[in-house]
Amino acid sequence: MFKSFDYFQxxxxxxxxxxxxxxxxxxxxxxFYTHIISAPIALFAGTIQAFVRLEKKHPNAHKAxxxxxxxxxxxxxxxxxxxxxxxxxxxxSTLSFILLSTLWFVFALRGFWFIQxxxxxxxxxxxxxxxxxxxxxxxxxxxxxxxxxxxxxxGDSMYIFIAWAS
Numbered sequence: 001m002f003k004s005f006d007y008f009q010x011x012x013x014x015x016x017x018x019x020x021x022x023x024x025x026x027x028x029x030x031x032f033y034t035h036i037i038s039a040p041i042a043l044f045a046g047t048i049q050a051f052v053r054l055e056k057k058h059p060n061a062h063k064a065x066x067x068x069x070x071x072x073x074x075x076x077x078x079x080x081x082x083x084x085x086x087x088x089x090x091x092x093s094t095l096s097f098i099l100l101s102t103l104w105f106v107f108a109l110r111g112f113w114f115i116q117x118x119x120x121x122x123x124x125x126x127x128x129x130x131x132x133x134x135x136x137x138x139x140x141x142x143x144x145x146x147x148x149x150x151x152x153x154x155g156d157s158m159y160i161f162i163a164w165a166s
Contacts, residue, residue, distance in 0.1 A: 027082055028082065031079040032079070035076050038075040038076040041071075043137060047131075049131070074105070074108070078105065080097060089159040090160075092164075093163040096160075103133055107133065110126040111123050139165070143161070143162040147161070
């Protein structure tokens with residue numbers, strides 16, 4: 001979550017933003033900052049929902065965290081979709097992130113749709129799916145660390161792998 005703060009002073013000489021300086025004059029910059037602000041909110045709110053189990057004892061808190069999760073996914077998923085077209089690794093990474101952002105958006109909306117109709121079991125299933133896709137951000141960074149620091153694997157093929165593995 002805190003990694004997002006590093007990007008407010010972007011470094012285009014290495015890491016995730018390498019070679020993306022030219023993109024910062026177009027829609028990518030908007031999508032990027034929207035994503036790094038909204039996605040950590042989804043991660044935080046989803047984690048609270050997944051592990052604290054507020055729905056029975058604190059239904060208002062459950063609704064508030066659920067609203068935060070849904071709202072942030074509705075913002076983060078389309079921005080991730082836009083960013084996907086500039087992913088490191090070319091079309092294979094792009095396809096992975098397009099699929100991820102689309103399913104993330106659809107699963108969260110379906111979860112909301114089901115709770116509006118009183119279908120609690122379906123609501124839980126789809127929100128769990130949406131949360132698991134939220135965790136892809138964590139696993140992307142974990143796989144990246146493992147590949148770079150333990151396997152000394154760099155470049156497009158590594159990024160394609162972590163895009164799909166996460």
